Amino acid sequence: MTERQAADKTDAPNVGTIVTVHGSVIDMRFDSALPAVHNLLHAGDGDHVAIEVLAQRDQRHVRGIALTPTQGLARGMPVKDSGGPLQAPVGKAILSRMFDVFGNTVDRGPPLDSVQWRSVHNQPPALVRRSTHAEIFETGIKAIDVLTPLERGGKAGLFGGAGVGKTVLLTEMIHNMVGHQQGVSIFCGIGERSREGEELYREMDAAGVLPNMVMIFAQMNEPPGARFRVGHAALTMAEYFRDDEHRDVLLLIDNIFRFIQAGSEVSGLMGQMPSRLGYQPTMGTELASLEERIANTDNGAITSLQAVYVPADDFTDPAAVHTFSHLSASIVLSRKRASEGLFPAIDPLQSSSKMITPGIVGEHHYAIAQAIRRTLAQYAELKDIIAMLGLEQLSPDDRKVVARARRLERFLTQPFFTTEQFTNLSGKLVSLDDALDGCERILADEFKDMPESALYMIGAISEAQAKAKSSAVDQEQPAEEPAHAADDA
Numbered sequence: 001m002t003e004r005q006a007a008d009k010t011d012a013p014n015v016g017t018i019v020t021v022h023g024s025v026i027d028m029r030f031d032s033a034l035p036a037v038h039n040l041l042h043a044g045d046g047d048h049v050a051i052e053v054l055a056q057r058d059q060r061h062v063r064g065i066a067l068t069p070t071q072g073l074a075r076g077m078p079v080k081d082s083g084g085p086l087q088a089p090v091g092k093a094i095l096s097r098m099f100d101v102f103g104n105t106v107d108r109g110p111p112l113d114s115v116q117w118r119s120v121h122n123q124p125p126a127l128v129r130r131s132t133h134a135e136i137f138e139t140g141i142k143a144i145d146v147l148t149p150l151e152r153g154g155k156a157g158l159f160g161g162a163g164v165g166k167t168v169l170l171t172e173m174i175h176n177m178v179g180h181q182q183g184v185s186i187f188c189g190i191g192e193r194s195r196e197g198e199e200l201y202r203e204m205d206a207a208g209v210l211p212n213m214v215m216i217f218a219q220m221n222e223p224p225g226a227r228f229r230v231g232h233a234a235l236t237m238a239e240y241f242r243d244d245e246h247r248d249v250l251l252l253i254d255n256i257f258r259f260i261q262a263g264s265e266v267s268g269l270m271g272q273m274p275s276r277l278g279y280q281p282t283m284g285t286e287l288a289s290l291e292e293r294i295a296n297t298d299n300g301a302i303t304s305l306q307a308v309y310v311p312a313d314d315f316t317d318p319a320a321v322h323t324f325s326h327l328s329a330s331i332v333l334s335r336k337r338a339s340e341g342l343f344p345a346i347d348p349l350q351s352s353s354k355m356i357t358p359g360i361v362g363e364h365h366y367a368i369a370q371a372i373r374r375t376l377a378q379y380a381e382l383k384d385i386i387a388m389l390g391l392e393q394l395s396p397d398d399r400k401v402v403a404r405a406r407r408l409e410r411f412l413t414q415p416f417f418t419t420e421q422f423t424n425l426s427g428k429l430v431s432l433d434d435a436l437d438g439c440e441r442i443l444a445d446e447f448k449d450m451p452e453s454a455l456y457m458i459g460a461i462s463e464a465q466a467k468a469k470s471s472a473v474d475q476e477q478p479a480e481e482p483a484h485a486a487d488d489a
Helices: 002-011 142-147 166-180 194-207 224-243 256-269 283-291 318-324 335-339 363-389 396-411 417-423 432-443 462-470 484-488
Strands: 014-022 025-029 039-043 049-056 061-066 078-085 087-090 116-119 155-160 184-190 213-218 249-254 302-309 329-332
Touching: 061 224, 087 224, 116 224, 142 363, 142 432, 155 166, 155 318, 166 184, 166 194, 166 249, 166 302, 166 417, 184 194, 184 224, 184 256, 194 213, 213 224, 224 249, 224 256, 224 283, 224 302, 256 283, 256 302, 256 318, 283 318, 302 318, 363 396, 363 432, 396 432
Parallel strands: 155 302, 155 329, 184 213, 184 249, 249 302
Antiparallel strands: 014 025, 014 078, 025 061, 039 049, 039 078, 049 061, 087 116
16 A cells, blocks of 8 residues: 555655746755756646746745746646656658647648657767768759769858848759758758748648658647747657667758757847847857757768858857857858859858868869869959949950959859749759769860850759750850840740
């Protein structure tokens, strides 16, 4: 009888009382046992309010942040301690499904079967488990593979302001990689529009890549606590496929700035003193706890692509600066290039990758990439002179540089599979060898007599001649911008 009483006592939930409710911040009193930090608590009618403990205030009181709306909560209401942290579902059954931060399916599909539940608060892999082998991760996008190659098991950031094409570039990479890599893709939407999630689900289903994909979202309208934790839930799923299934994982995060923003909101609600530009004082630690879990081990690799919104296009913003330090490749999207119709709008002079070294990509690739950067940099310097005096006032050598640079800019554009419905251009997947061959031939002035428009929005360089023949353009006009409207038609 004693044993049974002890078992009943053990199984009995730890119940506390709500003391104060300040928006999403809730103070609670527990007389029996104090819940641990990160424990998940439930309150309200039907336990509809989920609260995560963030601080133990004294021996009897804890302060938590609500992960769901707090309507209906009042002082004196009971709070139940779940006895553990927030958990995420893992297993093969989560493939092709869409989840919220609590692991509930939101795709109206059948209930989950045979899944495990794991804590979202895991430690990064130990240094001894990490792989030191550097390997290129091909995307099929010319501008990325040639100038800013991605690292297998590395972290790449897509930096840009609003409306320059971060999400489009992410979805194109999903399409290319999932279709041609035998791995798993996990898309994590942090504080983004629900419309984008719904469109992505339909596009991936139509492309036939949904069976190897998992989606998890915390939308804009959800409380900051949910947006703050959804990235950790996505990483828990990714770690399962890497460590248990020994598969390569592509983790796409849209948008990492919203994670920092959610952390700032949580910090403000908790009453912490703000730091630089109003950001939370713990921003560096919070970002590192998320980013350091993305790693390449002997079992498999988590390769991450992260969209990073840059407030007001200011790259000195603390959020952008802290994110830069964790990345192996930074792909900067330019509003000016987007306005000129050069898509993807990647700025090759601002973008960088630590993989562009002769020891990793090879001497041939390195030499071509440096020649492209040098040509584009010279062109950028000459633009002011061209604007004031005209192209005719340049020396013959400078004119050749301008012609090469303009053809390179147009060759590095590419029609995407995910934008076919908008452009009426069929998407192109270009191998690294084809991209390097095209750039090398343009640098050698092989296409100097060909109109610039023939190189715009094509795949491999072999398509340029066919396009030039079918084009209505009879002669080249170097001093004028190409008619993008005609090219798009």
